[in-house]
Amino acid sequence: MIYSPRADLRGVYIIWYRDVLRFWRNRSRFLSSLGQPVLFLLVFGTGLSAAFRGASGGNFGGAESYADFLYPGIVGMAVLFTSVFSAMSTVWDREFGFLREVLVAPVSRWSVAVGKVLGGSTQAVFQGCIVLLLAPLVGLPLSVPLILQMLVLMFVLAFAMTSLGIAVASRIKTLEGFGVVVNLLVMPLFFLSGALFPLSAIPAWLTVLTRLDPATYGVDALRRVVLLSTGSSPQEVATISVTLFGHVLTIWQDLLILVAFALVMLLLAAHWFEKLQ
Amino acid sequence: MDVIQVEQLVKCFGNLAAVDDISFEVRSGEVFGFLGPNGAGKSTTISILCTLVPLTSGRVLVNGFDVVHQPSEVRHSIGIVFQDPSLDIQLTALENLDFAAYLYDVPAAVGREREEQLLRMVGLWDRRDDLVSAFSGGMRRRLEIARGLLHRPAVLFLDEPTVGLDPQTRVLIWHYVLEQRQRDNLTIFLTTHYLDEAEYCDRIAIIDRGKIIALDTPAHLKSRVGGDVITLRSSEPRRAVDEIKEHFGLTASSQDDCLRVVVQHGDEFIPRLCRELTVPIGAVDLTRPTLDDVFLALTGREIREGGPAGPGVMEQAGSGVARRP
Numbered sequence: 001m002i003y004s005p006r007a008d009l010r011g012v013y014i015i016w017y018r019d020v021l022r023f024w025r026n027r028s029r030f031l032s033s034l035g036q037p038v039l040f041l042l043v044f045g046t047g048l049s050a051a052f053r054g055a056s057g058g059n060f061g062g063a064e065s066y067a068d069f070l071y072p073g074i075v076g077m078a079v080l081f082t083s084v085f086s087a088m089s090t091v092w093d094r095e096f097g098f099l100r101e102v103l104v105a106p107v108s109r110w111s112v113a114v115g116k117v118l119g120g121s122t123q124a125v126f127q128g129c130i131v132l133l134l135a136p137l138v139g140l141p142l143s144v145p146l147i148l149q150m151l152v153l154m155f156v157l158a159f160a161m162t163s164l165g166i167a168v169a170s171r172i173k174t175l176e177g178f179g180v181v182v183n184l185l186v187m188p189l190f191f192l193s194g195a196l197f198p199l200s201a202i203p204a205w206l207t208v209l210t211r212l213d214p215a216t217y218g219v220d221a222l223r224r225v226v227l228l229s230t231g232s233s234p235q236e237v238a239t240i241s242v243t244l245f246g247h248v249l250t251i252w253q254d255l256l257i258l259v260a261f262a263l264v265m266l267l268l269a270a271h272w273f274e275k276l277q
Numbered sequence: 278m279d280v281i282q283v284e285q286l287v288k289c290f291g292n293l294a295a296v297d298d299i300s301f302e303v304r305s306g307e308v309f310g311f312l313g314p315n316g317a318g319k320s321t322t323i324s325i326l327c328t329l330v331p332l333t334s335g336r337v338l339v340n341g342f343d344v345v346h347q348p349s350e351v352r353h354s355i356g357i358v359f360q361d362p363s364l365d366i367q368l369t370a371l372e373n374l375d376f377a378a379y380l381y382d383v384p385a386a387v388g389r390e391r392e393e394q395l396l397r398m399v400g401l402w403d404r405r406d407d408l409v410s411a412f413s414g415g416m417r418r419r420l421e422i423a424r425g426l427l428h429r430p431a432v433l434f435l436d437e438p439t440v441g442l443d444p445q446t447r448v449l450i451w452h453y454v455l456e457q458r459q460r461d462n463l464t465i466f467l468t469t470h471y472l473d474e475a476e477y478c479d480r481i482a483i484i485d486r487g488k489i490i491a492l493d494t495p496a497h498l499k500s501r502v503g504g505d506v507i508t509l510r511s512s513e514p515r516r517a518v519d520e521i522k523e524h525f526g527l528t529a530s531s532q533d534d535c536l537r538v539v540v541q542h543g544d545e546f547i548p549r550l551c552r553e554l555t556v557p558i559g560a561v562d563l564t565r566p567t568l569d570d571v572f573l574a575l576t577g578r579e580i581r582e583g584g585p586a587g588p589g590v591m592e593q594a595g596s597g598v599a600r601r602p
Contacts, residue, residue: 004349007349007382010379010380010382011380013379014376014379014380018365018368018376021368021372022365022367022368025367026367093365096362096366097359097361097362097363097364098363098364098365100329100359100361100363101357101359101363101364101377101424102380103329104327104328104329104352104357105352105377105380105381106349106350106352106353106380106381106382107380277324277329277330
C-alpha cells in the first residue's frame, strides 16, 4: 500500500470539520450547557466560601475565597465532561451506520481516530471558553495572556480526555453501553481531579488515587495560572499544587504527563479503529 | 476484462465457514448479481471485496488491485451503497456529498459539477440544502446512490439496495443505476434476495451456505427449471387431464377445477391446447419460471425462509421438476 500523508491529513481535516459543523449546528445546546457550571460556581462556590470563612478557613493557595479557588476547577470540569461525552458521536455514528462510510473510504483509520479526537477537543475547548465568560461572576479579571495560557491548557486537557473517550468508544457498540461506562468513568475522574478541593492535605490512599487521574494534572495547571494571575504568590500556590514523589510538579511537567497520557490513549484508539469492520 | 477476480475465497468465523471456497469473475461493464437467502454469505463476500473484512484465505482483485495488499487503491475504485443507511442525517444532502468528495479526493471544481449532475439525476437537487433527517427512506437511498457514484468508481456495490423501499422507488433506483452504467461503463455488483431484482442482472451467482451453487445468465438459469407453467380452469378437470395425456403425452396435476401443466414454450403451446381439447375451458394462464423457482430447484428450499410458500411454486415443484441434489 502506498503511504499517502496527504490522504491522511485530508481524513483528519474532514472528520474534524464534520464534528465541528454538527456541534455548531446544535449551538442551542450552549445555553443549556451553562447550567451546570453556573450552579457549581454560584451555589456551591458561594455556599462553601461562606462556610469556610465562618470556620477556621482552610488553605486555598492564596485565593481570596473558595469560589476563586473553585473557578479553574469548574473550567476543567466543563472541558473534562465535554471531552469524554463528545466521544459518544463515534458510538452514534456506528449505531446509525455513518461510520461504515468513513471506514470504507480511502483514508487511514488512524486519521479517522485523530480527526475524531481533534473534533471532540475543539468542542471541549469551546465549552471551556463559555465558562471563561463567567469569570466576571466570580470577580476574576481576565487578561489576554491569561486567556491564551488557559486556551493552551484547556486544549491539552481536552485532547487527553477526548483520546480516552474515543478509545473507550471504539470498543463499545451501543449508546447505552457507552453511557454506562462513561458515567462510571467521568464522576471519579472529576472528583479525584482536585477540581473541588486542594490535593495537598488529603490521606495517603486518596493521594494515590488522585495522582492516577490524568485530569488532576490539567486542573492543577489551570488553577496555577489563574491563581498566579490574581496575585497569589508562587509560594502560596505551591502549597496546594500537585506533588509527585515529594516533588512539586511544574506546569510543564503537568503538560508532559497529559501529553504522554493522550498519546497512549490515541495509539490505543487508532489500534482499535484499525480493527473496526 | 475482468474487473473483479475472486479465487478460492474462504472466510471463517471461528469454525464456521461463512464463505466456503468460492471463485468467480465479474466482467467490466456487467451487472452481476449475488443471490441467496439471508445468511448465505452474500454480505460477508461484499464486505471482503470492499476491504472492510479481512479474508481467511484466497485471492481477491478489484479493478486489478489486491484487497489485502492495496486496500487504498481498491477503495478508490469502488462505490458502495450499504444495506443499512449510512448518511449523516444531521447534515444536508449537499454536505453529505461534500464530505464524500473530500474523503475520496475529488477536486472541488469537478466535485461541484458532479454533485449537481448526480443530485439532478436522483431528483434531489431542489432539496440539496435540506437536512437528511427530513428525507424519506427512498430519498435517502437515492442520495446514497448519488454519493456512491460521486468519485466515478469502476465498480458500484449495492448491498440489498432496495430493501424496504416502495416498488416505484425501486424502479427509479434501477433506472439511475443502469443509466450510469451506460454512460461510464460502470460495473455493478449487487446482492439481493428479491428475485425480480435479479432479473436486471447480466449474470447471477446463486449462493447458498457459503458456496456458489450456480452462475449463469437469468435466462439460462430459468431454462434449468424445465419450462413454463400453464394453468387452466375447466368444469371437467378429470376429463381434461385424460385428454392432455392422450393428445400431448403430458402429465397434468389437478386441484379442484384447476389444472397445471409444465411445458417448454408455453406461449406456443396454448393455441394447440385450446384447439385440441374438447372439454370446456374457463380460463388459461401462463407463468414463466422465476428465479424463485430456480432457487427452489437448485436447493429444494424457498429463498425467503420463513415466508409463506407461493402455492404455484410448491405445486410446480411437486409436479416433477428436476431437482439437483
